[in-house]
Amino acid sequence: MNENLIKEGKFIYASSGEGTPLVVLHGLMGGLSNFEGMFSHFPQHGYRVIIPELPIYELPLIKTSVSNLAKFLKEFLDYLGYTKVTLVGNSLGGHIALVFQKMYPEFTQGLVLTGSSGLYESGMGESYPKRGDYDYIKQKAQDVFYKPETATKEMVDEVYNTVNDRYKLVRTIAIAKSAIRHNMAKDLPKIKAPACIIWGKNDIVTPPDVARDFERLIPNSSLYWIDECGHAAMMEHPETFNKYLHEWLVKENI
DSSP: OGGGEEEETTEEEEEEOSSEEEEEEOOSSOOGGGGHHHHHHGGGGTEEEEEEOOOTTTSOGGGOSHHHHHHHHHHHHHHHTOSSEEEEEETHHHHHHHHHHHHOGGGEEEEEEESOOSSOOOOSGGGGGGTTOHHHHHHHHHTTSSSGGGSOHHHHHHHHHHHTOHHHHHHHHHHHHHHHHTOOTTTGGGOOSOEEEEEETTOSSSOHHHHHHHHHHSSSEEEEEESSOOSOHHHHSHHHHHHHHHHHHHHTTO
16 A cells, blocks of 8 residues: 555555545554555445555654544645545544544534444553563454454564654553543434444444444434454455445435
8 A cells, every 4th residue: 555655744545445434543553554454345335545654653642642633634624625525434544533523523524433432442552561561462463353363474474663762652552541531422413414333343442332332322323233253244254344334325315
């Protein structure tokens, strides 16, 4: 996906296709490549898939928070000239989408949540004392997926390097604390935009009960389950993820 990266001012993003915008938000340890399935599928069906690189490690420490990442997203959309978008968020990305919707509801056409934080934060806090233990970090990375082998060595190395970089580590902790503070339970019933919830039945990071709570609390929501799937449905089962998302987009006339 690196060949599709666009750098314009302070924004770095990948873009594919033309048409209705689907703005994709990656998680704390995730990257743009996690959404390659969406990137190739939806441009064939009249959508533009846009994946911004979130400045999780670039913001000043005092501004490293979920709400400031939502403000960054608003700046990015203003830059692109969009006034109505559908947000697709995995893990922390889903949480940013929810906070964005709270702050700028008029900009939100739809919400897509998969393994989203916002109601339940298991976090990686307990792993920090063992951040120098490669095998432990490997286990944590494997826990994200139903099939442990999905966590490639490259992926594990990236997580290991992140948690052993003090500069990045303190921002990771800051984001984790911010996510806990920004629990969305009281805000979800006020959401007017339709929501699509796609969840792995075997997610142990944000367990299935979290998805059921999202469905219960968000008024206009649809829940789709993917079997033999962990925390990153769009990576483990991209075809099924795209199928459910596409069905929902058509249903909601987006």
